[in-house]
Amino acid sequence: MKENLLYDTLLAPHHGRQDLFLECPGGEDVTYDGFLRQAGQMAALMRRLGLVPGDRVAAQVEKSTAALALYAACARAGLVFLPLNPAYTQAELGYFLSDSSARLMVCDPSRAAGLAELCKDLGTQLETMDTAGGGSFIAQATEMEYDFQTVPRRADDLAALLYTSGTTGRSKGAMLSHGNLVSNAESLARAWGFEQGDVLIHALPIFHTHGLFVASNIILATGGRMVFLPKFDLDAVFAALPSATTMMGVPTFYTRLLADSRLDRVATAHMRLFVSGSAPLLTETHAQFADRTGHAILERYGMTETSMNTTNPYDGARRAGTVGMSLPEVELKITDPESGDPLPQGEIGQIEVRGPNVFQGYWNMPEKTAAELRQDGFFITGDLGRIDEKGYVQIVGRGKDLIISGGFNVYPKEVEQLLDAVDGVRESAVIGVPHDDFGEAVFAVLVPEAGVTLDPNAIGADLGQMLAKYKQPKAMVSREELPRNTMGKVQKNLLREEFKTYFNAS
Numbered sequence: 001m002k003e004n005l006l007y008d009t010l011l012a013p014h015h016g017r018q019d020l021f022l023e024c025p026g027g028e029d030v031t032y033d034g035f036l037r038q039a040g041q042m043a044a045l046m047r048r049l050g051l052v053p054g055d056r057v058a059a060q061v062e063k064s065t066a067a068l069a070l071y072a073a074c075a076r077a078g079l080v081f082l083p084l085n086p087a088y089t090q091a092e093l094g095y096f097l098s099d100s101s102a103r104l105m106v107c108d109p110s111r112a113a114g115l116a117e118l119c120k121d122l123g124t125q126l127e128t129m130d131t132a133g134g135g136s137f138i139a140q141a142t143e144m145e146y147d148f149q150t151v152p153r154r155a156d157d158l159a160a161l162l163y164t165s166g167t168t169g170r171s172k173g174a175m176l177s178h179g180n181l182v183s184n185a186e187s188l189a190r191a192w193g194f195e196q197g198d199v200l201i202h203a204l205p206i207f208h209t210h211g212l213f214v215a216s217n218i219i220l221a222t223g224g225r226m227v228f229l230p231k232f233d234l235d236a237v238f239a240a241l242p243s244a245t246t247m248m249g250v251p252t253f254y255t256r257l258l259a260d261s262r263l264d265r266v267a268t269a270h271m272r273l274f275v276s277g278s279a280p281l282l283t284e285t286h287a288q289f290a291d292r293t294g295h296a297i298l299e300r301y302g303m304t305e306t307s308m309n310t311t312n313p314y315d316g317a318r319r320a321g322t323v324g325m326s327l328p329e330v331e332l333k334i335t336d337p338e339s340g341d342p343l344p345q346g347e348i349g350q351i352e353v354r355g356p357n358v359f360q361g362y363w364n365m366p367e368k369t370a371a372e373l374r375q376d377g378f379f380i381t382g383d384l385g386r387i388d389e390k391g392y393v394q395i396v397g398r399g400k401d402l403i404i405s406g407g408f409n410v411y412p413k414e415v416e417q418l419l420d421a422v423d424g425v426r427e428s429a430v431i432g433v434p435h436d437d438f439g440e441a442v443f444a445v446l447v448p449e450a451g452v453t454l455d456p457n458a459i460g461a462d463l464g465q466m467l468a469k470y471k472q473p474k475a476m477v478s479r480e481e482l483p484r485n486t487m488g489k490v491q492k493n494l495l496r497e498e499f500k501t502y503f504n505a506s
């Protein structure tokens with residue numbers, strides 16, 4: 001009988017194992033036992049700090065083995081893990097901390113002074129953690145006993161709160177339960193043939209569903225190990241390839257690998273699987289990668305709210321430009337955006353999904369939850385797609401005008417609101433424009449007030465104070481007006497067309 005679904009399924013089976021869980025080139029490797037002991041100490045510390053099951057634990061820290069142990073500690077202690085992108089500015093953090101009423105915030109020591117007042121006002125305890133084993137949280141945890149009485153948690157108890165960007169500029173906290181995470185990890189591990197001998201190159205961030213849940217939970221579910229890299233670094237990836245078996249990445253990883261002359265069949269001979277997701281993989285990238293290495297990249301599709309929904313087959317044709325079929329436990333249908341009725345096979349409509357992977361709703365936002373999560377359990381993903389004649393799902397667009405730059409989501413509205421507030425700017429439109437390295441780059445079209453000449457450098461510097469780097473426009477141009485349709489809506493499709501070769505010549 002599993003008392004704590006996530007911990008007992010993914011973590012507890014590894015207690016006492018002296019083999020490697022995290023291989024850290026240039027740093028200290030971590031065994032399964034060492035990892036679980038550290039997590040046990042952290043769980044004990046959080047109990048001593050007064051946290052009780054259900055409390056939210058925010059973490060804005062650089063990727064490290066301790067940061068991953070904090071996730072395991074939260075699972076064990078029945079706490080809700082809330083990882084945050086280190087790129088978020090202090091202004092952005094204020095919203096996440098107050099909306100979630102996080103009881104504890106763990107941040108990098110360099111940020112502690114800046115956050116002290118905010119945390120004090122919100123009644124959030126503040127502790128620190130760095131990537132070298134330092135910081136107040138780790139120092140106190142080291143003093144604790146390893147043994148910790150695991151807190152019982154059922155399938156529908158919350159394990160994590162992951163914030164997505166909102167179209168209105170407001171982020172929404174997606175509530176993910178123990179059942180959501182465990183079911184997806186087990187399903188993916190089966191679908192992709194993972195087993196204990198697997199070695200995964202982990203170069204993704206761990207504040208996002210891809211690196212935290214898809215990658216790490218699959219390895220935990222099957223007992224293999226990860227080459228745990230602080231970030232995607234070509235030399236480190238090439239050094240890891242000869243002993244690794246799998247890699248998960250965003251499309252940018254693959255375009256960068258392709259740009260390196262070391263990529264060939266010999267370099268990838270030990271690998272059995274390359275997975276891509278979080279943004280569309282170009283058909284050319286898929287073809288070029290197959291040409292150079294003999295490996296057909298396996299593309300899958302998911303999102304913060306649902307973890308993974310579809311995957312190309314492990315055994316069977318991996319079709320470029322598609323995200324494959326729904327996972328066995330997931331139902332997927334294409335519906336008419338107006339009526340919500342299912343559309344005939346082959347037609348484009350909104351993608352809806354239902355299954356044990358679908359989240360519990362948005363934190364503190366019952367109306368948003370009701371608008372996107374139907375009573376019958378289907379979640380309206382906001383993506384537009386179709387199912388082709390062979391049953392593969394193709395994503396044709398993002399209903400919400402989401403921009404995905406380097407694997408990170410940028411909602412235009414959030415950037416537009418800040419640009420519109422700049423002196424001399426009448427209005428703005430923010431779009432995604434093709435970019436060789438980032439997939440899409442954030443691009444702003446500004447309309448100045450009459451008689452004003454805008455200075456993009458000065459505007460860019462101002463935005464730098466307010467927005468994470470990946471959300472900042474890579475270029476800005478001025479126009480006398482924005483193209484609009486008869487309903488007054490800005491026609492972003494025309495802007496995308498006009499600027500599509502701004503960064504890439506073809």
Ligand code: AMP
Nearest residue numbers: 277278279280300301302303304395409
């Ligand atoms: P996130 O919540 O950050 O994981 O972003 C989810 C969004 O990324 C989805 O709603 C899709 O729009 C997009 N996405 C994820 N995987 C793919 C893929 N393989 N192809 C196209 N878009 C994708």
